[in-house]
Amino acid sequence: MIFFDRVSKVYPDDSVALSDITITIEPKEFVSIVGPSGAGKTTLLKMLLAEEYPTEGEVFYESKNVHDLSKKDLNELRRKIGMVFQDFRLIPGKTVYENIAFTMEAAGRSDAEIEQDVPHVLELVDLASKVWNFPHELSGGEKQRVAIARALVNQPDVLVADEPTGNLDPVNTYDIVQILKKINDFGTTVILTTHNKGIIDSLGKRVIAMDKGKVVRDDKEGKYFI
Amino acid sequence: MFWTNFKRIARTGFMNFWRNGTVSLASVFMMTVTLLVIGFILFGSAVLNTSLNTLRDKVDITVTFVPTAAETDILSMKHSLETLSEVSLVTYTSREDALTAFTARHQNDQSILTALAELNGNPLGAELDVKAKDPSQYQSIADFLQSQSTLSTSGVSIVDHVNFYQNKVAIDRLSSIIRAADKLGLAIAIAFIILSILIAFNTIRLTIYIAREEISVMRLVGASTAYIQGPFVTVGIMYGLLATLASLILFLPITYWIGKVTANFFIGLNLFSYYLHNFPQVFLVLLGSGAFIGAVSSLWAIRRYLKV
Numbered sequence: 391m392i393f394f395d396r397v398s399k400v401y402p403d404d405s406v407a408l409s410d411i412t413i414t415i416e417p418k419e420f421v422s423i424v425g426p427s428g429a430g431k432t433t434l435l436k437m438l439l440a441e442e443y444p445t446e447g448e449v450f451y452e453s454k455n456v457h458d459l460s461k462k463d464l465n466e467l468r469r470k471i472g473m474v475f476q477d478f479r480l481i482p483g484k485t486v487y488e489n490i491a492f493t494m495e496a497a498g499r500s501d502a503e504i505e506q507d508v509p510h511v512l513e514l515v516d517l518a519s520k521v522w523n524f525p526h527e528l529s530g531g532e533k534q535r536v537a538i539a540r541a542l543v544n545q546p547d548v549l550v551a552d553e554p555t556g557n558l559d560p561v562n563t564y565d566i567v568q569i570l571k572k573i574n575d576f577g578t579t580v581i582l583t584t585h586n587k588g589i590i591d592s593l594g595k596r597v598i599a600m601d602k603g604k605v606v607r608d609d610k611e612g613k614y615f616i
Numbered sequence: 617m618f619w620t621n622f623k624r625i626a627r628t629g630f631m632n633f634w635r636n637g638t639v640s641l642a643s644v645f646m647m648t649v650t651l652l653v654i655g656f657i658l659f660g661s662a663v664l665n666t667s668l669n670t671l672r673d674k675v676d677i678t679v680t681f682v683p684t685a686a687e688t689d690i691l692s693m694k695h696s697l698e699t700l701s702e703v704s705l706v707t708y709t710s711r712e713d714a715l716t717a718f719t720a721r722h723q724n725d726q727s728i729l730t731a732l733a734e735l736n737g738n739p740l741g742a743e744l745d746v747k748a749k750d751p752s753q754y755q756s757i758a759d760f761l762q763s764q765s766t767l768s769t770s771g772v773s774i775v776d777h778v779n780f781y782q783n784k785v786a787i788d789r790l791s792s793i794i795r796a797a798d799k800l801g802l803a804i805a806i807a808f809i810i811l812s813i814l815i816a817f818n819t820i821r822l823t824i825y826i827a828r829e830e831i832s833v834m835r836l837v838g839a840s841t842a843y844i845q846g847p848f849v850t851v852g853i854m855y856g857l858l859a860t861l862a863s864l865i866l867f868l869p870i871t872y873w874i875g876k877v878t879a880n881f882f883i884g885l886n887l888f889s890y891y892l893h894n895f896p897q898v899f900l901v902l903l904g905s906g907a908f909i910g911a912v913s914s915l916w917a918i919r920r921y922l923k924v
Contacts, residue, residue, distance in 0.1 A: 461840075462840070465838045465839070469837070479836075481833060481834070483631075492837070496837055496840070496843055497838060501620070540837070
């Protein structure tokens with residue numbers, strides 16, 4: 391489903407972010423990518439969304455090279471990949487409802503669908519009571535749940551979560567991981583990057599370990615160690 | 617889908633405008649300043665044009681004939697003047713009319729009237745008032761008169777004097793002032809308009825800079841360029857519309873005050889009545905500039921954040 395083919399990224403100052411990465415991710419997989427800061431985890435995810443361009447190699451999504459897509463097709467692709475960030479990246483001027491509705495509007499969904507799906511997805515992340523709050527009125531855990539709801543509402547094929555628990559306390563972290571597991575159980579491919587050893591050990595799913603822009607281990611049912 | 621998107625963009629634009637109240641207010645204020653500058657330039661050029669036209673109107677050449685000149689000679693000269701392409705109007709004042717006008721002009725000056733009465737008869741000659749199409753053409757008209765002035769049926773000059781040479785310095789100066797004012801006025805207007813557009817543009821750029829994170833998030837959830845730009849352009853146009861309204865209202869007391877203070881100075885033009893009389897044009901120019909500056913600034917400023 392997703393195929394990184396010998397991908398390298400070297401920045402103009404000669405710092406190497408990724409070096410000869412080859413990874414295949416199958417549908418419905420739950421893949422954790424671990425590694426210290428600067429290992430290249432986030433750059434790898436940015437490659438998938440064509441936010442960054444590789445210096446060498448290619449990235450395929452369902453056998454299409456994502457960096458060759460037209461603007462329109464790239465927008466289509468991004469609607470199929472839900473994205474969750476460590477710093478939440480909610481739109482500050484929009485309420486919880488509007489943040490999620492915006493994603494659906496951008497995908498060209500009808501008003502009726504939006505009115506039906508937004509409350510539903512907010513229930514899924516247990517935030518039905520905060521529909522009309524603005525992001526600054528929410529706690530970190532709540533913001534992240536809104537971000538997940540936003541990523542999920544278009545029923546994406548893949549959910550990419552870039553250190554989603556990095557800013558959260560253990561209780562919220564546990565909640566978020568449970569939500570991600572539930573999403574994966576429904577059949578969505580999940581790609582998660584994290585520093586958190588506890589999460590990885592409790593998941594018992596595939597773990598890819600990276601260091602200095604290289605894949606150093608790729609275990610089917612991995613534990614966190616590098 | 618088009619109408620749904622249009623509706624959503626407009627709604628989001630209104631909402632963003634309302635929720636960022638302080639930023640919106642500041643932007644509308646800056647835009648109002650820009651539109652005021654454009655309006656003042658509009659009024660300035662109107663004042664300049666009217667004043668110059670009035671001045672132009674006041675310049676003419678008066679040919680005074682000797683009292684013994686025959687009316688037929690004078691009328692034939694009038695006719696040959698009228699055939700000149702530079703001449704726009706020739707007015708004939710007969711000796712009698714000249715005397716009537718002279719008496720009327722000095723009706724309160726007893727000594728002059730007494731002197732006139734003692735002369736026993738009309739000492740004044742007939743006059744031709746010549747108006748040129750352009751002040752710079754008076755020289756050639758005067759040259760023509762010079763060449764004609766010796767001609768008469770009896771071989772004696774019928775022209776007493778031509779006042780052009782007395783007025784020449786003033787006429788020349790006026791012509792050059794008119795030319796300079798036209799050029800300078802245009803240059804200043806362009807400079808001020810560019811300057812104020814830049815200020816408005818920068819203000820809008822700042823408001824979009826504040827939203828740059830937001831724009832990249834919109835990109836990453838797959839929103840199309842037009843769908844991201846739409847609300848920002850809507851907000852830009854709203855700045856323009858509200859600023860137009862504000863300037864139109866502000867111009868009422870401003871032109872009223874300026875009109876009162878300068879009515880004597882700007883010959884024959886009251887700025888307030890000019891404003892009221894030309895309200896639709898002023899409204900359209902300001903509205904057009906405001907909406908255009910708002911929309912184009914937004915489009916231009918958002919471009920760099922859409923590259924994700």
